[in-house]
Amino acid sequence: MNKKRVVITGLGVASSVGLGIDETFDALVEKKCGVRRVEAFDPSAFQSQIAGEIVELNVKDFIFKKYNKHARVMARDIELAVAAAYNAIKDAGLKSKCLVDRGEAEAVDIDSTRFGANIGAGLICADLSELAEALGTAAENPAEKGNRRFSLGKWGEAMTNLTPLWLLKFLPNMLACHVTIVHDCQAPSNTITCGEASSHLAIGEAFRTIQRGAADLCICGGAESKVNPMAMIRPELWHRVATNRNHDPARACRPFDADRSGMVVGEGGGLLILEEYEHAKARGARIYGEVCGFGASQNNSSWFRPQPDGRALRLASEKAMADAGVTSDEIDLVNPFGVGTKEHDAGEAAAIRSLFGNRTNEVPVLATKGAIGNNGAGSGAIDIAVVVKAMERGVAPPSLNTDKIDPDCGINVIQNDPIDLRAKTALTFAGAMSGGQTGALVIRRMES
Amino acid sequence: MSRRVVVTGIGWITPLGHDIESTWQRVLNGESGVAPTTIFDAKTFPTTFSAEVKNFDLRKFLSADEYEHHKTVSRQAGFAMAAAKIAWGNAGLDKVGNIDKTRAGIYLGGGEGPLDFQNFAKAAIEGWDYDAKVLDTKRWAEVAGACLKEVTEAEQDPNMAAGHISNLFGLEGPSFNTLTACAASTQAIGEATHMIRYGDADVMISGGCHSMIHPLGVTGFNLLTALSNRNDSPTTASRPFDRTRDGFVLGEGAGMLILEELSHAQKRGAKILAEIVGYGSTADAFRITDIHEDARGGIAAMKMAIEDAGVALTDIHYISAHGTGTAENDKIETKAIRGVFGDHAPNVPISSVKSMMGHLIAAAGACELITCILAIRDQVLPPTMNYENPDPLCDLDYIPNEKRPATVKTCLSNSFGFGGQNDTLVIKAFD
Numbered sequence: 001m002n003k004k005r006v007v008i009t010g011l012g013v014a015s016s017v018g019l020g021i022d023e024t025f026d027a028l029v030e031k032k033c034g035v036r037r038v039e040a041f042d043p044s045a046f047q048s049q050i051a052g053e054i055v056e057l058n059v060k061d062f063i064f065k066k067y068n069k070h071a072r073v074m075a076r077d078i079e080l081a082v083a084a085a086y087n088a089i090k091d092a093g094l095k096s097k098c099l100v101d102r103g104e105a106e107a108v109d110i111d112s113t114r115f116g117a118n119i120g121a122g123l124i125c126a127d128l129s130e131l132a133e134a135l136g137t138a139a140e141n142p143a144e145k146g147n148r149r150f151s152l153g154k155w156g157e158a159m160t161n162l163t164p165l166w167l168l169k170f171l172p173n174m175l176a177c178h179v180t181i182v183h184d185c186q187a188p189s190n191t192i193t194c195g196e197a198s199s200h201l202a203i204g205e206a207f208r209t210i211q212r213g214a215a216d217l218c219i220c221g222g223a224e225s226k227v228n229p230m231a232m233i234r235p236e237l238w239h240r241v242a243t244n245r246n247h248d249p250a251r252a253c254r255p256f257d258a259d260r261s262g263m264v265v266g267e268g269g270g271l272l273i274l275e276e277y278e279h280a281k282a283r284g285a286r287i288y289g290e291v292c293g294f295g296a297s298q299n300n301s302s303w304f305r306p307q308p309d310g311r312a313l314r315l316a317s318e319k320a321m322a323d324a325g326v327t328s329d330e331i332d333l334v335n336p337f338g339v340g341t342k343e344h345d346a347g348e349a350a351a352i353r354s355l356f357g358n359r360t361n362e363v364p365v366l367a368t369k370g371a372i373g374n375n376g377a378g379s380g381a382i383d384i385a386v387v388v389k390a391m392e393r394g395v396a397p398p399s400l401n402t403d404k405i406d407p408d409c410g411i412n413v414i415q416n417d418p419i420d421l422r423a424k425t426a427l428t429f430a431g432a433m434s435g436g437q438t439g440a441l442v443i444r445r446m447e448s
Numbered sequence: 449m450s451r452r453v454v455v456t457g458i459g460w461i462t463p464l465g466h467d468i469e470s471t472w473q474r475v476l477n478g479e480s481g482v483a484p485t486t487i488f489d490a491k492t493f494p495t496t497f498s499a500e501v502k503n504f505d506l507r508k509f510l511s512a513d514e515y516e517h518h519k520t521v522s523r524q525a526g527f528a529m530a531a532a533k534i535a536w537g538n539a540g541l542d543k544v545g546n547i548d549k550t551r552a553g554i555y556l557g558g559g560e561g562p563l564d565f566q567n568f569a570k571a572a573i574e575g576w577d578y579d580a581k582v583l584d585t586k587r588w589a590e591v592a593g594a595c596l597k598e599v600t601e602a603e604q605d606p607n608m609a610a611g612h613i614s615n616l617f618g619l620e621g622p623s624f625n626t627l628t629a630c631a632a633s634t635q636a637i638g639e640a641t642h643m644i645r646y647g648d649a650d651v652m653i654s655g656g657c658h659s660m661i662h663p664l665g666v667t668g669f670n671l672l673t674a675l676s677n678r679n680d681s682p683t684t685a686s687r688p689f690d691r692t693r694d695g696f697v698l699g700e701g702a703g704m705l706i707l708e709e710l711s712h713a714q715k716r717g718a719k720i721l722a723e724i725v726g727y728g729s730t731a732d733a734f735r736i737t738d739i740h741e742d743a744r745g746g747i748a749a750m751k752m753a754i755e756d757a758g759v760a761l762t763d764i765h766y767i768s769a770h771g772t773g774t775a776e777n778d779k780i781e782t783k784a785i786r787g788v789f790g791d792h793a794p795n796v797p798i799s800s801v802k803s804m805m806g807h808l809i810a811a812a813g814a815c816e817l818i819t820c821i822l823a824i825r826d827q828v829l830p831p832t833m834n835y836e837n838p839d840p841l842c843d844l845d846y847i848p849n850e851k852r853p854a855t856v857k858t859c860l861s862n863s864f865g866f867g868g869q870n871d872t873l874v875i876k877a878f879d
Contacts (some may be wrong), residue, residue, distance in 0.1 A: 032501055041583075041585040042585045042586050043585070043589075043595070044586050045586040045588075045589035045590050046589050063854065070736060071687070073736065085641055086528075086856075106797050112733065113748065116731075117731060121627070123560055123604060123605055123606060126664075128572065128575075128585075128588070129582065129583040129811065130757040131572060131575065132575055132576040132588070133576060133581065133583075134567050135572045135573050135576070136572070136573050136576035136578060137574075139573045142573070142578055145574070146574070147572055148570075148573045148803070150566070150569040150570060150572075150573055152488060152490075152663060153489070153491065153492050155492070155493075155663065155667070156490075156491070156492025156493045156494065158490065159493075159667045159670065160671070161669065162671055163665070163671070164671045164672060164673070165671075165672070165736075165737065166615075166667075166668060166671050167667075167668030167669065167672060168672070168736055168737070168866065168867070169626075169669065170668075171629055171866060171867060172560075172627045173627060173628040173865060173866075173867045173869060174867055176628075176731070176869075177731075177736055177866075177867030177868055177869075179751070180731040180732075180733040180779070181482040181733050181735065181736065181867070181868075184733050184749065185728065185731060185733055186731050186732070186733045186744075186745065187731070188730065188731075189624055189628075189630050189729065189730065189731035189869060190628060190635060190639065190729070191626055191627055192624060192625065192626055193558075193605075193606040193625050193627040194607045194610075194623075194624060194625050195605060195607060195625065201624055206641065208642060208646060208648075209641075211646075212642065212646070214752075227716045229583075229585050229588055229589060229592070230592075233592050233593060233596065234596075234601045234602075236593065236599060237593075237596060237597070237598040237601055237602075238602060270858075275641055277498070280714070289714055295622075296621075296622035296623060296624070296646075296648070297620050297621065297622065297623070298554065298555070298610070298611075298614040298619055298620055298621070298622075298623035299611075299614075300549070300614045300615055300618050300619055300620050301615070303608055303611030303612055303614075303615055304602060304611075308482075312620060315620055318578055319648075330798070330847060363680065395567070430606055432611075434602050434605045434607070434611070434617075434691065435607035435608050435610060435611040435625070436606055436607065436611045436614070436623070437607055437610065437611070437624065437625070438623075438624040
C-alpha cells in the first residue's frame with residue numbers, strides 16, 4: 001500500500017487549567033492545578049467532592065452567530081468538543097466555515113469533502129436537573145418525601161415536559177455532528193466510545209484514514225465531562241476515586257506516587273488537526289510533528305480491572321512502535337494515562353518497565369492527571385497535545401503531586417519541576433478503565 | 449498487493465429469532481417481529497409496541513462456566529455475546545486452537561446499556577425539590593448512592609460488549625467500539641475491513657448490538673416524533689417507502705460477522721461466505737435534525753463505497769436500504785439512490801428488512817449485511833413488507849411484500865444515522 005505521511009498541524013484544548021493549548025501547557029509548567037471543590041452543584045454528599053472543573057466556558061465564543069440557537073441542545077461534552085475544535089482550527093491556521101461566518105477569515109480554504117472527523121466520546125450524562133424536573137411530574141405521591149413513587153403510567157403524558165430534541169443532547173455522535181456542521185467536515189467521520197482509550201483510538205483511526213488517502217485533513221481526539229452528579233457517583237460505586245483529600249483538592253490526584261489513593265474526575269476536550277504531509281507543506285502550515293505509528297489491543301483478562309502486568313498496554317505499544325519502524329531504544333518520552341489509582345498506575349508502570357527494560361530509568365514519563373484529573377474520552381488528546389507541545393518547546397511539565405515515586409512502579413516520572421527536554425520520539429498510550437480497550441501512538445517531532 | 453477481506457462466519461439475535469436459518473426463513477416469508485411492548489409498561493406512551501427479542505436466554509449460548517463469568521452483562525451485550533458465539537462457531541473458529549490472538553480483534557457498533565431506570569427515576573424524584581424547583585444534589589447523592597448498583601452501572605458503558613467478547617475468546621487484537629447512532633455497525637464493519645486490509649489484524653469480530661426498548665429510549669424517540677404511532681396495528685406499523693408510513697418501529701438485537709484476511713481463511717480451510725469489497729463513510733455536516741435535502745452525504749457515501757469496490761453500477765444486484773419508514777429518510781434515501789444510479793435506479797431492487805425486524809439502531813447495519821450475505825447464498829431477495837400505497841416521492845423497485853428469486857452477486861447496504869452520519873458497504877459473492 002502506498003501510505004501517505006500524516007503530520008500534526010493543529011492543537012486544540014479545553015481543560016481545567018486553560019482554554020487553549022498554550023494556556024494549558026503554560027499552566028502545567030507553572031504547576032497550576034485545575035482540581036477544586038465542585039462548583040457546578042452541591043457535592044457535599046459525595047465521597048469525592050472535587051473535580052478538574054472548567055469554571056468559565058461560553059460555547060458561543062467558539063461557534064458562529066447563526067448557530068447560537070443550537071447551543072441549547074449541547075450537553076457539556078459537546079460544548080467541550082466544540083471549544084477544542086475551534087481552538088484546533090485556529091491553531092492550524094485553517095479558514096473553516098465557522099471562522100468565515102465569525103468574520104475572522106475572508107473565505108474558506110478547506111475542501112470540505114476531504115476534511116474528516118473522528119471524535120472520541122463518553123457515555124454522555126443527561127442533564128439531571130432537567131430530567132428530574134420532568135420525572136418529578138410523574139411522581140404518584142410527591143408530598144411523601146423519602147417514599148416517593150415514580151409512575152410509568154403518568155410518564156407517557158409527563159414526558160412532554162422535556163424538549164422535543166432531548167435525546168439529541170446525549171447521543172455520543174453529537175460531538176462529531178456539531179463539530180462537522182460548525183466547521184463543515186464532510187469526509188469520513190466516526191465516534192469512538194471506548195472510555196479513556198477513546199482519544200488514542202480516534203486519532204489512530206484518523207491517522208489510518210489519511211494514510212490510505214480517504215481524507216487530507218481530519219479533526220480528531222475526544223471530549224468528555226465527568227463533572228456531573230451521575231458521572232461522579234458511578235466511579236464512587238466502583239471504588240476508583242480519591243476520597244481522602246476533599247480538604248486539599250490540589251494534592252488529591254497523585255499519579256504513580258507512593259501515597260496515591262484514587263482518581264479525581266475532570267472535564268476537558270482535546271482535538272488535533274491531522275494532515276496529509278504534502279497538503280500541509282503546500283499550504284505552508286506549521287508542522288508540529290508526525291504521527292508515525294499506531295497500535296491497539298485489548299485487556300482480555302478483565303473488562304473491569306487492569307492487568308497487573310499491563311500486557312495489553314505493552315502489546316498496543318509494541319504494535320505502534322513496529323508500525324512506526326522504531327524500537328523502544330529510540331523512544332525518549334513516554335506518556336501513560338496515570339490516573340492515580342493503585343492498580344491502574346501499577347499496571348501502566350509494569351508495561352513501561354517491560355517495554356524499556358534497563359532503559360526504564362532514562363526515559364522521562366510525562367503525566368498530567370494530577371493537574372486536570374480524568375477527563376475520560378478527552379484525556380488522551382489533551383495529553384497528546386501536551387506531549388507535542390513539550391517536544392516543540394523543549395520543556396516538559398512535571399507530574400503534579402508525584403512527590404515520592406512508588407518504588408513498586410519504578411519509573412522515571414517527571415517530578416517537582418519542569419525539565420529540559422530533547423525528545424524526538426514519544427510513545428503515548430491509554431486503556432479504558434471499563435471495557436479494557438487500549439491504544440498507543442508513536443509521535444515524532446518535526447525537525448525544522 | 450492489497451489484502452482482501454472475506455466473511456467466514458455470521459450470527460444474530462433478532463426480534464424474528466435467535467439463529468441464522470429460521471430467522472432468514474421468517475424474513476423471506478415476510479413475518480413480523482413487532483408486537484406490544486412487554487419489557488416495560490408502555491401503555492400510556494405515544495408508542496406502545498416495539499420489535500423485542502423474545503425468550504432470550506444467554507445460558508443457551510454459553511457454557512455453564514462462561515455464563516457464570518459473564519452473567520452480569522447488560523441486555524444488549526448479552527445479545528452481542530450470543531451472536532458472536534454463533535458467528536465464531538459458524539466460522540469454524542471454535543475448532544481451531546491456534547490462531548494468533550494478538551492479531552484477532554473486535555470492532556463493534558455497540559449501544560449503551562439500558563439505564564437502571566427504576567432506581568434512576570427514584571433518585572431523581574427524591575432529589576427534586578418541588579418548591580425551589582432545583583435538584584437537591586445532596587439528597588440525590590444520598591439516594592442514588594444507596595440504590596444504584598456497582599455492576600449495573602458499569603455494564604452500561606457502550607464498549608463493555610467488546611470487553612466481554614474479547615474475554616470470551618481471549619482476543620488481544622485491536623478493539624474498538626463506535627457509536628454513531630443508526631449507522632454504527634455498518635461503520636464498525638467498514639473500519640474493521642480497513643484494519644485487516646492495512647494489516648492491523650487478520651481476524652475481526654465485527655457488528656453491533658443495541659437495545660433502546662426502555663422507558664427513556666422510547667421517550668427520546670417519541671419526543672422526536674420518529675416512531676410510528678400505529679398502536680392499533682403493530683405488525684403493519686413498519687412500512688418503509690409506503691405513502692402512509694408514519695415513523696420507524698424500535699427494535700433490538702445484535703448482528704455479528706467474522707471478517708478474515710483471505711489467505712488466513714484459506715489456509716485454515718474456512719468456508720467463505722462473501723467478500724467485503726467496498727466501504728464509504730461521510731458526514732452530512734448539515735443540520736442536527738434533518739438530512740441534507742439533496743441527499744449529498746448519502747450520495748457521497750454510496751459513491752465512495754462503489755468506487756472502493758471497483759464495481760460497475762449495473763453489477764449491483766440489490767440494495768439493502770436504511771429504509772426506516774420515516775417520511776424523511778425514505779424520501780431522501782430514494783433521492784440518494786437516484787443520485788448515484790441515475791436512469792438505472794429503477795432497475796435495482798431495493799428492500800428494507802426493517803419492515804419485519806424493526807429498527808435495531810446500532811445493530812441494524814450488521815443484521816442487514818447478514819441478509820445480503822444470505823441473499824447471495826440463496827439467490828433470493830427479501831421483501832419490503834407493508835408496502836401498499838405507492839408514494840410519488842419513493843418511486844423505485846422496493847420488492848413489495850414478496851420475496852423475489854434473483855441473480856444476486858453484489859449487494860450494497862446503507863445505514864444513515866441521526867446527526868448526519870452516512871455509511872455504505874458493498875459485499876460480493878466470493879470468487
